[in-house]
Amino acid sequence: MSVDDTDRRLLRQYQADPGLPLAELARRATMTEATASRRLDRLRARGILKGVGAVIDWRRLGWEVEVSLRITLDKTDPRAFDEFIAAARHVPEVLEIQTFLGRVDVRLNVIARDMAHYQEVYRTRLLTLPHIADLEALMHVAEIKRGEALPL
Known part of the structure; x- marks a missing residue:
């Protein structure tokens, strides 16, 4: 399953700070909120983005x-x-x-x-x-x- 450069940019920002509000995530990934939301939904539907969880030490x-x-x-x-x-x-x-x-x-x-x-x-x-x-x-x-x- 391939992803494009825009998906990669979004995923880089998301994995760096998954708790960001969508507006801030979209800003850091240099796209609109609507685009970020659609792309995250598509990445989830394709099974690339499996979820967000707590990392406990x-x-x-x-x-x-x-x-x-x-x-x-x-x-x-x-x-x-x-x-x-x-x-x-x-x-x-x-x-x-x-x-x-x-x-x-x-x-x-x-x-x-x-x-x-x-x-x-x-x-x-x-x-x-x-x-x-x-x-x-x-x-x-x-x-x-x-x-x-x-x-x-």
């Missing part, structure tokens, strides 16, 4: 530990992926689930309040997920760059 809420788990599944059971993912969705501390082609099948991004909490989550919720053949935990040390804005 979970660290400021007392969650101090972040771990990436790289998991290889026992693929001898054809239901392994579906059953694993269905179970992982129910672990509240799992923020993200990604699947891959290659040696690693799934990556879970997990948060915990502290190391004791992580150890509890790991033992009681993560290790009990079905079809795990191999698991590697990578402790996050620092976030260097987070790409929340697209290079439009």
